[in-house]
Amino acid sequence: MSHSMLSLSFAVVAFMAQESSAADLAKGKESFLSAGCHHCHGQAAQGARGPTMAAMKYPYEAFEIFVRRPVGGGMPPYSATTLTDAELRDIYAYLTSLPGPAKELPELLR
Numbered sequence: 001m002s003h004s005m006l007s008l009s010f011a012v013v014a015f016m017a018q019e020s021s022a023a024d025l026a027k028g029k030e031s032f033l034s035a036g037c038h039h040c041h042g043q044a045a046q047g048a049r050g051p052t053m054a055a056m057k058y059p060y061e062a063f064e065i066f067v068r069r070p071v072g073g074g075m076p077p078y079s080a081t082t083l084t085d086a087e088l089r090d091i092y093a094y095l096t097s098l099p100g101p102a103k104e105l106p107e108l109l110r
């Protein structure tokens, strides 16, 4: 394989990887809105009645446990039938991609 063909195929792979993650983020944003998270966490997840969700630092596992069985009394639980694991993963990908003050694991999730 010539050198130029090799660098072209790297460029294609890099482009495809970026495309698929952009699609996941778009799906995540869509699910964030359709599940109604924005009613309490803000249109851009900036925080409203519920805390900001932007730039989460904590792992997916903590996020999932909380969304499935929230503690604190301010948030309704979301079962896997209301919100699938795939949708929840996309929402997490979207939220962690947002700029904003780094959001560490809150007291409630510890």
Ligand code: HEC
Pocket: 032, 035, 036, 037, 038, 039, 040, 041, 049, 050, 051, 052, 053, 063, 066, 067, 070, 071, 072, 073, 074, 075, 076, 078, 083, 091, 106, 108, 109
């Ligand atoms: C009815 C309002 C409401 C809705 C709808 C809602 N939340 Fe919340 N959420 C809250 C409140 C209030 C808290 C703070 C903890 C508490 O008081 O229960 C919270 C806390 C959280 C937390 C943990 C705390 C933190 O700061 O990270 C996560 C994660 C979260 N929400 C994600 C979501 C996601 C994802 C959705 C949509 C699927 C959603 N929430 C929908 C009100 C809401």
